[in-house]
Amino acid sequence: MPYATQGIITKNNPLNHQIYRMEIECPDIAKEASPGQFIQVKSSDDGAPLLNRPISIARVIPGGLQIIYAVVGTGTRQLSEKSAGDKLSLIGPLGHGFSWQPENKKVLLVGGGIGIAPLHALAEGLHGDHIEVHTILGFNTKEDLFSQEQLAQWSKKLWVTTMDGTCGIHGHACTPLEGTVSIEDYDHVYACGPEPMLKALAKICNSRHIPCSLSVEEYMACGIGVCLGCVQKILNEDHEETYQRVCVEGPVFSSKEVVFDD
Amino acid sequence: MTDKRVDLTTDLMGLTLKNPVMTASGTCGSGIELLPYMDVSKLGAIVGKGTTLNNKVGNPPGRLMQTPGGLLNCIGLQNQGADYFLTEILPEVRKVDTHFFANISGNTVEEYGILAEKLDVDGISGLEVNISCPNVKSGGLAFGTVPEDARSVTEEVKKRTGKPVLVKLSPNVTDITAIAQAVEEGGADGISLINTLLGMSIDIETMKASLSNTFGGLSGPAVKPVGLRMVYQVYQKVKIPIVGLGGIMNAEDAIEYLLAGATAIQLGTANLVNPAVGIEVIKGIEEYMERKNIRNMQALVGKAHG
Numbered sequence: 001m002p003y004a005t006q007g008i009i010t011k012n013n014p015l016n017h018q019i020y021r022m023e024i025e026c027p028d029i030a031k032e033a034s035p036g037q038f039i040q041v042k043s044s045d046d047g048a049p050l051l052n053r054p055i056s057i058a059r060v061i062p063g064g065l066q067i068i069y070a071v072v073g074t075g076t077r078q079l080s081e082k083s084a085g086d087k088l089s090l091i092g093p094l095g096h097g098f099s100w101q102p103e104n105k106k107v108l109l110v111g112g113g114i115g116i117a118p119l120h121a122l123a124e125g126l127h128g129d130h131i132e133v134h135t136i137l138g139f140n141t142k143e144d145l146f147s148q149e150q151l152a153q154w155s156k157k158l159w160v161t162t163m164d165g166t167c168g169i170h171g172h173a174c175t176p177l178e179g180t181v182s183i184e185d186y187d188h189v190y191a192c193g194p195e196p197m198l199k200a201l202a203k204i205c206n207s208r209h210i211p212c213s214l215s216v217e218e219y220m221a222c223g224i225g226v227c228l229g230c231v232q233k234i235l236n237e238d239h240e241e242t243y244q245r246v247c248v249e250g251p252v253f254s255s256k257e258v259v260f261d262d
Numbered sequence: 263m264t265d266k267r268v269d270l271t272t273d274l275m276g277l278t279l280k281n282p283v284m285t286a287s288g289t290c291g292s293g294i295e296l297l298p299y300m301d302v303s304k305l306g307a308i309v310g311k312g313t314t315l316n317n318k319v320g321n322p323p324g325r326l327m328q329t330p331g332g333l334l335n336c337i338g339l340q341n342q343g344a345d346y347f348l349t350e351i352l353p354e355v356r357k358v359d360t361h362f363f364a365n366i367s368g369n370t371v372e373e374y375g376i377l378a379e380k381l382d383v384d385g386i387s388g389l390e391v392n393i394s395c396p397n398v399k400s401g402g403l404a405f406g407t408v409p410e411d412a413r414s415v416t417e418e419v420k421k422r423t424g425k426p427v428l429v430k431l432s433p434n435v436t437d438i439t440a441i442a443q444a445v446e447e448g449g450a451d452g453i454s455l456i457n458t459l460l461g462m463s464i465d466i467e468t469m470k471a472s473l474s475n476t477f478g479g480l481s482g483p484a485v486k487p488v489g490l491r492m493v494y495q496v497y498q499k500v501k502i503p504i505v506g507l508g509g510i511m512n513a514e515d516a517i518e519y520l521l522a523g524a525t526a527i528q529l530g531t532a533n534l535v536n537p538a539v540g541i542e543v544i545k546g547i548e549e550y551m552e553r554k555n556i557r558n559m560q561a562l563v564g565k566a567h568g
Binding site: 001002003004042047048049050051052089091218219220221222224225226227228229230231232233241242243261 | 288289290291295296298299311319320322323324325326327328330331332333335337340482483511531533534535536537538
């Protein structure tokens with residue numbers, strides 16, 4: 001069950017020029033949170049911006065949560081300016097997150113940019129269940145790198161890609177699948193990142209019949225399922241195209257059900 | 263507990279509401295969705311998500327855009343239709359001990375009538391008729407922008423239901439009082455106003471409209487002065503009760519609407535920001551009345567008029 005509560009910020013540090021990691025004491029949310037879920041964060045109490053911002057849960061830590069966010073607009077800039085001890089209105093945990101089969105042996109995680117954030121809790125959980133984790137992290141350039149060391153501790157293998165070739169493999173997050181990494185080796189693929197990345201990965205996994213879970217992003221208002229603003233086109237069980245709520249039925253969907261527009 | 267010094271009980275169209283605080287259509291699901299955050303039965307009433315005769319998939323993504331003090335939306339009335347509502351949602355709604363209004367939308371006068379009849383069942387206290395939809399039989403102009411159309415819909419709905427009928431007016435008109443008077447003549451038991459204001463936003467990177475439907479409805483604090491003005495104007499022209507809404511974020515905003523002439527108020531966008539806001543607004547109105555030594559709700563309604 002989700003809670004609307006006040007958290008207390010315990011840490012808020014930059015990881016690079018754009019990405020911040022915040023730790024928030026919020027025991028109610030923490031005890032119910034699972035990998036791939038998100039929280040709604042109120043960045044300002046004076047109504048500007050008006051809406052809460054959805055931010056994925058990076059990790060559950062004792063008595064609280066770790067979130068990793070990119071400063072992209074007014075709300076996230078306000079978050080970046082907060083300090084330890086500040087209070088923060090939160091709603092969560094929200095959404096349908098990642099799940100895994102205990103009998104799986106080896107899985108692949110693919111993260112692009114800020115989409116890497118929710119993979120922390122997933123990698124940690126899989127690793128804890130003795131499932132071998134391999135990870136690909138995609139960035140635009142070397143200066144954008146974050147979390148590669150943290151994810152490496154739960155990953156048996158980890159590859160970094162950059163669009164400009166300044167670090168790791170030259171290309172996007174799916175480039176390693178063209179030779180370095182064999183998709184057939186995995187029982188399941190998990191991904192979060194920009195839509196073109198998810199679309200490319202879904203195509204690869206669907207054609208080889210490899211189960212694949214995608215965490216999608218959509219502009220959100222309420223985050224609790226009442227406004228129907230944040231929908232994703234989904235092919236339902238009756239093979240009809242419907243719009244499902246990213247905040248309730250998602251953000252994690254199977255690659256087989258997500259319909260990408262051309 | 264001390265003795266209750268103020269009484270928030272509100273009579274709306276013959277229904278006794280615990281207080282004047284309602285939740286607006288499309289911002290609270292069927293009320294059930296807010297249960298994790300507050301005791302929904304404490305609300306005066308819930309107005310359910312807009313229901314159409316048949317399933318509606320709604321507009322493609324690109325349904326929302328935040329603007330200064332406001333929110334644009336073009337959800338497109340996504341819902342699973344009246345039959346689904348009756349079999350799957352209404353049984354859950356009945357478990358919550360407060361009034362529930364079904365909000366209905368149609369493409370023709372007949373469709374409104376069929377919906378009104380279908381929803382004339384136990385567990386629904388009244389209807390709220392959304393007349394901001396295009397009338398497909400008369401060139402697609404919204405029913406709510408043409409006084410004769412607004413009256414026809416109201417008459418048809420009244421003919422087909424025994425329940426109290428609120429007609430929700432669109433603010434996108436030249437003279438709101440003309441529409442209000444037309445629905446009063448059509449037999450409406452009450453008026454909700456305002457629905458969202460038509461607006462748009464453009465993404466300067468893609469050089470295209472932000473919303474998939476190009477235009478959307480603006481809600482939130484930015485529209486409050488407009489809603490308030492319309493409630494004030496309509497109060498002077500009709501005898502039926504007014505339910506005021508448009509940008510109410512807290513008790514102070516709600517009180518302004520009551521003073522302008524609203525018998526009850528609805529919280530919309532505020533629910534999307536704080537799903538427990540209803541409880542806070544009820545408490546805030548109570549505290550205001552204590553401070554002003556006003557015992558009954560009725561004494562507040564329309565007090566801003568000379």
